[in-house]
Amino acid sequence: MKCPYCAEPNTQVVDTRENEDGDTVRRRRRCLACDKRFTTYERVELQLPxxxxxxxxxxxxxxxxxxxxxxxxxxxxxxxxxxxxxxxxxxxxxxxxxxxxxxxxxxxxxxxxxxxxxxxxxxxxxxxxxxxxxxxxxxxxxxxxxxxxxxxxxxxx
The missing domain is CATH 1.10.246 (Serum Albumin; Chain A, Domain 1)
Structure with missing residues (x-):
């Protein structure tokens, strides 16, 4: 995942949590280059017909x-x-x-x-x-x- 601040591709996951429904994962990340933190969300992309x-x-x-x-x-x-x-x-x-x-x-x-x-x-x-x-x-x-x-x-x- 690229850092949104400096575009460095090397980031580290600091914390991972699921939401209450279990359909979304929240990840706190830290950029290894500029040391700034940011949050990403991961969810399943359903392929509907x-x-x-x-x-x-x-x-x-x-x-x-x-x-x-x-x-x-x-x-x-x-x-x-x-x-x-x-x-x-x-x-x-x-x-x-x-x-x-x-x-x-x-x-x-x-x-x-x-x-x-x-x-x-x-x-x-x-x-x-x-x-x-x-x-x-x-x-x-x-x-x-x-x-x-x-x-x-x-x-x-």
């Missing part, structure tokens, strides 16, 4: 775009930003686990719907109505039945 859209075009995966669509469905709903970020992390983790170079946008949509179903049923219905392009009330009713808790009726003796 390209997204293949319905029209066949390919674009880079964009977390911000995905978050914006989820936040639109979650508008005025009691879900924290941390919960949305955690859902996005799970989606990205799943995409990495697929180990594919490309993934169709419908697959990502299904992953988003699964996460929204866990976070907020109303947001799930909002997202599903656009994603599945509901054209009549029956399709809307079917989606509501998916998230509505089943009530078991017990007979009285």
């Amino acid at each position: 390209l997204v293949v859209k319905k029209n066949g075009s390919r674009i880079e995966y964009d977390r911000d775009k995905l978050k914006a669509s989820m936040m639109l469905a979650l508008r005025k709903r009691p879900v924290t930003t941390d919960a949305v970020d955690a859902a996005l992390d799970r989606i990205e983790e799943r995409l990495v686990q697929l180990a594919e170079r490309e993934v169709v946008s419908q697959r990502i949509g299904e992953l988003v719907m699964r996460e929204l179903k866990k976070l907020d049923k109303i947001a799930y219905i909002r997202f599903a109505s656009v994603y599945r392009n509901f054209e009549d009330l029956d399709e809307f009713s079917d989606a509501i039945r998916e998230v509505k808790p089943r009530v078991s009726r017990s007979r009285k003796a």
Whole structure:
């Protein structure tokens, strides 16, 4: 690692610490030439697949775009930003686990719907109505039945 002060390539690691989540390593370094200290951070660079859209075009995966669509469905709903970020992390983790170079946008949509179903049923219905392009009330009713808790009726003796 080059020294940011004198550009000397010889530096020494003085201290190494992981953050609480274990996904970033902080290193304190000392330049062997000018003796100044500086900090570097090391994190894993995930290789997310390209997204293949319905029209066949390919674009880079964009977390911000995905978050914006989820936040639109979650508008005025009691879900924290941390919960949305955690859902996005799970989606990205799943995409990495697929180990594919490309993934169709419908697959990502299904992953988003699964996460929204866990976070907020109303947001799930909002997202599903656009994603599945509901054209009549029956399709809307079917989606509501998916998230509505089943009530078991017990007979009285």
